[in-house]
Amino acid sequence: METIVFALLNGVIYGLLLFMLSSGLTLIFSMMGVLNFAHASFYMLGAYFAFTIMGATSFWIALFLAPVLVGLVGAVVERYGLRRVHANGHVAELLFTFGLAYLIEEIVKIFYGKTAVDYKIPSLLDFPAFTIYGASFPAYRMFMLVIAIGMLIGLWFLLKKTRAGLIIQAALTHPHMVGHLGHNVPLIFMTVFGIGCALAGLAGVIAGNIFVTDPAMAVQMGPIVFVVVVVGGIGSLEGAFLASILIGLLQNFAVGISASFADIFWFTGLSPTSEIGDITVSSLAPVLPFLLLVLMLIFRPRGLMGEQEL
């Protein structure tokens, strides 16, 4: 029972974090057709910027300032990089962001060193929130939950209730039509790219201190975020949300289960000492998202809630 409760709590928090990262990527991908390989690099930048700003001022300033800075970096990248390679087609754009991810990692290594930086949880939030089943649950994780839900509501409000949101939604599916209506599509692209990166940066700010802030954090997060976007489906924030929560729960539940294949498939007579029988569900955790991705691409290429095929 306690395993379930904790897996549920951690899974939802991790899932919301994934959504914070993938919502921007989904917007960018649906609108511009660019699968931004460097998206997780903006997540990393968020954590590092926050570390620097926190060192100079406080965490609360970093919480607002770091995502804004990351968003500005994103807008510049779109304006002076992506827009230029756009003429050479989608493969060139993909390769550009791929190279950019490389570049950002190396620049971070030069500025912050090759090993992890000591990005700490603010002392104001460094206490146990509540205790269940003999284990305490840290307040900072509750704070992450609050921020993530706040972002969710904010994004929903922006897209559904404002004029800018309507235009963005229209541009998601019919960019040319929006252009014909007299809207400045390149500006919309740049804004959306910037907002997407800022959201990734925000995820970095609140996750960098609970996980580890090091130059490898982008590479580790990147592929999972792709999985979310593809599984969720193109052009569907709802899909991305479902996929994020699904993957968050899947991974956290899998780690919590010690049963091995031999235990699960006992009826086949699988020996617990054999190579396959010895595999435990918890060791499957890192594989599951990618299994989901490959299966999804083969059997349902439009994802959970996407409207068009990838």
Added chain:
Amino acid sequence: MSIKTAALAAAVSVVAVSSAMADVKFAFIDPLSGPMGPSGEAGYTSFLLAAEHINANGGVNGEQIEVKGYDNKVNPKESLVQLQKAIDDGVRYIFQGNGSSVAAAIIDAVNKHNQRNPGDEVLFFNYAAVTPDFTNDGCSFWHFRFDAHADMKMAAITDYIQGQDDIKKVYLIGQDYIFGQAVAAAAESQLKEKRPDIEIVGNELHPLAKVKDFTPYIQKIISSGADAVITGNWGADMQLLMKAAAESGSEIPYFTFYGGSLGAVSALGEGAIDRLYQVTEAITNLDASDEQYALIEEYKQRFPEYDYYYHRAFNALNMFKQAAETAGSNDPIPVAFALEGMTYEEPYGTATMRADDHQLQQNLYISTVSKDVKYGVDNIDLGWKLLDGGKIDAAAAEQPTTCQMERPEKP
């Protein structure tokens, strides 16, 4: 940027100056970047300081020594590329310690190199990779180990647990590779023998250097109802495990090989007192000579981000010096023969390099975290304090070996 790198640089520049006239070259092949980077750097700085002291005292047989770092990212294949590079640079002695997977690859590669390039041999001084096999069935004449292996350390831990009647359930957690597997196997067999009443309530292996959040694992430990945890985790895996343990507020004691890993004590804070135990070949708070205290203080002053932890790095280089001077040569084969069976008076006792398997036999110490100490760690006032009866003599820690050593012709 940071004080750490500034101090490291100062050391590097001193060594770099001497490298112009360096005659004996040592390669330090370990992670210098990535999650395990700090672990490698703590070892590297220890070797640099040890080399500096030897050079200041006239070198070895009149020759200066140089230690150069090669970053292997804890990857066996990358290590072999770096090993090749080091050999091409004229290196004849290799230091490595982080990761038995890497050590196994280096032993294999050194064996092959020495077989294929007679007259151009290299020796491998292993300062921390403690899978027992390397000095048992997998032993090699070209490999010397300066750290107690997993069975020896586990024997120390299980001896202690034997006397703790309130421990009824033990949880094992470790890294999923030969070392972690060896630790788990040793714990299972030794506990069964010494305390058959103890139930092993969990035996978990997680990927090496990949887990960022140990919360689910800690959750499993708590719900298993364990009274104690035994782990061989090191580097970031140790630090992050402790971070998650601290967050959960659980009070289960941890018996570790590497509780002294950078940042593990500070992650737990005061919660570490009487809760985190480690078994090592030395701790800074043992009684020692003024000279040794001066060395500890010099290290701390030069490398403020790290603590004097890799005592065995100093032992290894000093033993090299003693062996080379006994042999009257700085060449690998004479040094190797001189090391066999050599005794060395180290600051905390007598160490013997057992000739049968090239496993150093030395005193082991079980310690726990305390406030009442001379030297703290992680730049806080908590430090390691010897347990009552925590000293295990070299003779008591000794384990039998199955090694069938094949030796080259003695020069």
Added chain:
Amino acid sequence: MSDTTQSYQNIAPSGAAKFRQRILPFAVFIAIILLIPLTDPSRTMYALMHQMAIYIVFAVAYNMLLGKGGMLSFGHAVYFGLGGYLCMHAMNWIADGTGIWGSFPTFFLPIIGFVGGGLAAIVIGSFSTKRSGTTFAMISLGVAELIFAGAFMFDSLFGGEQGINGDRMNGPEVFGLSMGPQSDIYWFMAFWTILAVIAMYAFTRTPLGRLSEATRDNPQRVEFIGYNPQRVRWLVFSLSGAFAGLAGGMSAVNYEIFTPEALSLIPSGFVLIMAYVGGITYFVGPIMGAILLTYMSSMMSDFTEAWLLYLGLMFVLIVMYAPRGIAGIIFGIWDGIRGPNAGEMMRKWAVQLAGGLLMLIGLIVLVEVAVRWSNGWGEAFEPFGLHFTHGSIVTWIVIIVPLVAGGYLLRLAGREKEEMPA
């Protein structure tokens, strides 16, 4: 009728042209490879050349997919790795000497790699090549991560963290090579590199090679003329995987170890960069890319810590400004020199070159000073006896002036291009 036949004959290359374009480059390539050992290379040189040989085969194999087939893969190291792993196991079977393996020379292990990589590609390609474009790229990424993460579960196949190692000095000797010293391995590398490169070139001349280009450019038309584009992609993918496996076999013999990292996204990304930087529209492009990047990765890392930054920068710049890669630049210049308005072109290139060099100087000084500053070791960047510290104004002048001047020159050259009549 006869007229059209006539004109086809006229545009067909003459015997001399065929020799110059198809035979001569390979003859020169082979001659260089055969002559290198006469220079008595050092052990370091041998190690470098062996690495180049492996990457040449891998990059050309990768380009069968990207350049010729139009399939962007982020996980081609899977086939390199699986082929290599099979070779490591075969190497250990040879050492055991059981059955047929006792008489199998390690020299021919790359054949096993070819089969292993090919089989893996046939199985995975059977579903991944059903789609093209971004979907294919995503599937390749997913499969690569899946296999990489899964590799740690099957220790008997992949050896876990430790990998699988073996000893190449077993089995019967062929060509009098003991396979021990580096100089023996050189001939092994030379043999397989030449064989594989010629075979892959020959493939581009086959009907299937032509069809693969057609499928890349327009799959609908391929379907109209009665071919199944999915099947074409699958066949090309399988062959490309097989040659990647062959390169894996070469790597197995060279390093005598394979670890699961060989299957990960990092080597896959590296080969993509190699092929693209070299130029994917040319057969020789990936060869150039492999040689240059291998050289950079092992030699430049000795000169500067920031070599990966330069690599990333080079890649991004090539994607942005020279999508046909280094080979494209070289052939462009070659054509320009022989073209009608060579003088005009040369002048423009001279301006571009000057601008590029100026920016490069500024950039290098900036990066090197920044690296030393961030290290905090108090070191200064000291090229050619000069002395740059981050605190001095001179340094920043040396950074900013060339950057601005170079940028201006490049802009000037760019504007001239626009003004030139189409």
